[in-house]
Amino acid sequence: MNEPFDPINQRILEQLVANARMPITELAKAVGLSKTPVAARIRQMEEMGLITGYRAILSPLQLGLTHVTYVEVKVTDTREKALQEFNTAIRLIPEVEECYMITGGFDYQIKLRSRDMRHFRQVMAEKISTLPHVSSTTSYVAMEAIVEQNWLSI
Template structure:
């Protein structure tokens, strides 16, 4: 993956920084803020999209206002770490809507999940019925988040 790196300059960096905080900014305002005219700004934006540096645009939702304030991080240890088992786990975890993030980890456990639910009772149900039932799960350890200090990139 390191070979897939796309070179970006200071104008591209400025575009990305601005879009990461305001994805609805107009091309005219974006151009003004980075110090280029509209046409080169639009060309840079199109290149950043086409090369996959910008993968999409979306609304940021407030999970607390949506009743999803409970966050837990779950270490998952698998009983089998051969490629077929890893792929089976990867496919299955994608279908668990409460799993907000899933990362394969080089550690004493195999995966770290970020799980968001409404409360601890709902989390307990998700852990028992969905996460523990994923393919090859041998054990889990849960860490409940008390407060989010920084969540967005």
Template sequence: MESVDLDRFDRAILTILQTEGRITATELARRIGLSKSPTQARLKRLEEIGVITGYRALLDPIRMGMAHVAFVEVRLSDTREAALQAFNRAVLTIPEVEQCHMIASRFDYLLKVRTSDIQDYRRVLAEKISALPHVAGTSTYVAMEAVKETG
């Protein structure tokens, strides 16, 4: 996928929408210094070309009883393409895994896992993560506090 050219108005729209996704088109237009129609046209274009991929509600995981965050290094026993694809497909099915990144390091993947507590995490690690295809080993780092998280 290639990058697209964004001017200052496009960037202003994106900056505002990242923190205020429910802003009205009228207010968005006022804040970026354009009228409503060109702002709406830009917004539609940003959606059509895939810069804006969707809109969603941001939930407070702590209020939902999901305060435990762990980062998990995953080492695979096989890193050929078929093994990587099998791991990728399988990890998508684990709802507790919020993020999964392939890493160029001494391990292969870094997962962000959110659970209710350490016991729940232990269950997810044993029953779900360790059972993923080609997992040879894991190392866990428990987060004590989120200093910065952005959506």
């Protein structure tokens, strides 16, 4: 069994992160192996759960979702049942790009994408504010993206 982060697997993962649709022959050439061992390594990393899937990454800008807001949410109840109710409901809001449970002065941080301020206000009023157990929110509008990554460096 190959180590998940041996140098060849690292190169394979770097190539797949850059272009998951790269033909296996090109990938093999890029990492210096033939097709069969590269395919076996990929299959092994999938079976290990290191590679969890492949997907199309859409451009929020091309979809017209140019307005980014970070929302801090405080909830009224932090018992497990209440948190699970909030978690289930937040996953149903398509404008929510990311949501994290956070320690500190608030309970959740949300990255929300919308078309404009009017759309943002609608999402806040009709979706975020009506979530189970929400007591208050604070919003921060992003002015400019300095770094945006959709992958982790290896």
